[in-house]
Amino acid sequence: METGEIPLETLPGGFDLQATVESGQTYVWSREDDRMFEDTLAHGGDAWYSTVVPEAVTGGAPAVVRARQHDGRLEWEAAVDAHDHLVRLLRLDDDLDAIMAATPEDPLLDAAFDRYRGMRLVRDPSFPCLVSFICSAQMRVSRIHGMQERLAREYGTPVEFDGATYHAFPTPEQLATATEVDLRDLSLGYRAPYVARTAEMVATGEAHPDTARSLDYEDAREFLTQFVGVGEKVADCVALFSLDFLEAVPLDTWIRTAIADHYPDCEGGNYAETSRAIRERFGGDYAGYAQTYVFFHLRTGGET
DNA sequence: CTCGGCCCTGTCCA
DNA sequence: ATGGACAGGGCCG
Numbered sequence: 001m002e003t004g005e006i007p008l009e010t011l012p013g014g015f016d017l018q019a020t021v022e023s024g025q026t027y028v029w030s031r032e033d034d035r036m037f038e039d040t041l042a043h044g045g046d047a048w049y050s051t052v053v054p055e056a057v058t059g060g061a062p063a064v065v066r067a068r069q070h071d072g073r074l075e076w077e078a079a080v081d082a083h084d085h086l087v088r089l090l091r092l093d094d095d096l097d098a099i100m101a102a103t104p105e106d107p108l109l110d111a112a113f114d115r116y117r118g119m120r121l122v123r124d125p126s127f128p129c130l131v132s133f134i135c136s137a138q139m140r141v142s143r144i145h146g147m148q149e150r151l152a153r154e155y156g157t158p159v160e161f162d163g164a165t166y167h168a169f170p171t172p173e174q175l176a177t178a179t180e181v182d183l184r185d186l187s188l189g190y191r192a193p194y195v196a197r198t199a200e201m202v203a204t205g206e207a208h209p210d211t212a213r214s215l216d217y218e219d220a221r222e223f224l225t226q227f228v229g230v231g232e233k234v235a236d237c238v239a240l241f242s243l244d245f246l247e248a249v250p251l252d253t254w255i256r257t258a259i260a261d262h263y264p265d266c267e268g269g270n271y272a273e274t275s276r277a278i279r280e281r282f283g284g285d286y287a288g289y290a291q292t293y294v295f296f297h298l299r300t301g302g303e304t
Numbered sequence: 305c306t307c308g309g310c311c312c313t314g315t316c317c318a
Numbered sequence: 319a320t321g322g323a324c325a326g327g328g329c330c331g
Contacts, residue, residue, distance in 0.1 A: 189312030
């Protein structure tokens with residue numbers, strides 16, 4: 001096992017591991033203490049979290065990475081040198097101070113940024129991100145998380161680490177072997193055929209979410225909606241949480257409520273129009289950061 | 305392009 | 319105990 005630590009005090013804008021991985025933007029991390037991801041962060045912030053870096057990223061075997069925030073450092077244990085993986089997955093390369101400075105002054109944004117100072121966006125591997133947000137339709141955080149764990153256990157490559165067995169998220173090829181009925185048995189409900197079809201599309205080479213990286217933001221969102229089960233909202237989630245489009249603002253029910261209550265002039269006739277207006281209001285290039293803070297602030301009972 | 309009906313399922317609450 | 323509302327949408331006509 002390799003170990004290491006990343007000092008956090010010099011990191012611009014700081015870091016909050018628990019808020020980052022439990023805020024509903026990523027479903028590839030789990031708590032080592034097996035506590036569920038709840039709707040609020042009730043359980044203290046120095047727990048160990050783990051993820052399995054997929055083979056598509058390592059270029060070799062999937063690699064278990066474990067990390068916890070403790071005493072001003074991000075400590076890690078892994079099968080490989082995990083430093084670069086952690087920087088990439090947890091966006092430790094973002095200058096959070098600069099991002100907040102580039103975001104307009106606004107009572108709601110200020111309150112949201114204050115409440116979870118140090119929370120960062122994530123940079124998930126694209127296929128797991130795509131599948132988990134297809135599963136997110138009309139679903140709570142803890143249940144989405146449960147679905148992803150069942151998919152990994154059932155179809156993912158088992159990986160031994162530190163005396164325990166972990167499971168990588170299934171590759172497109174592995175997941176494409178699942179039938180709609182198989183996935184309904186894992187409680188995916190009406191999302192089962194969407195996941196099966198999308199896995200098949202990626203496995204056969206019909207389309208890959210990474211292709212959207214080379215497009216302009218709005219074209220990328222449009223490109224991503226070709227996957228079955230992916231509308232504009234889910235496409236925005238994949239663009240923001242995996243493909244580095246930090247300007248993407250997923251219009252979920254929480255943000256729609258915030259728009260109605262705080263920015264009614266941003267309500268356009270359709271998704272694209274509203275999205276453009278609120279993106280502008282949130283400062284443009286890093287509007288997705290503002291969205292994620294506001295979303296989490298409101299979802300966890302923040303005053304409006 | 306917009307609209308409404310419909311979809312699985314666990315949890316919460318009357 | 320038990321039924322209806324609800325939860326971070328998308329598909330189809």
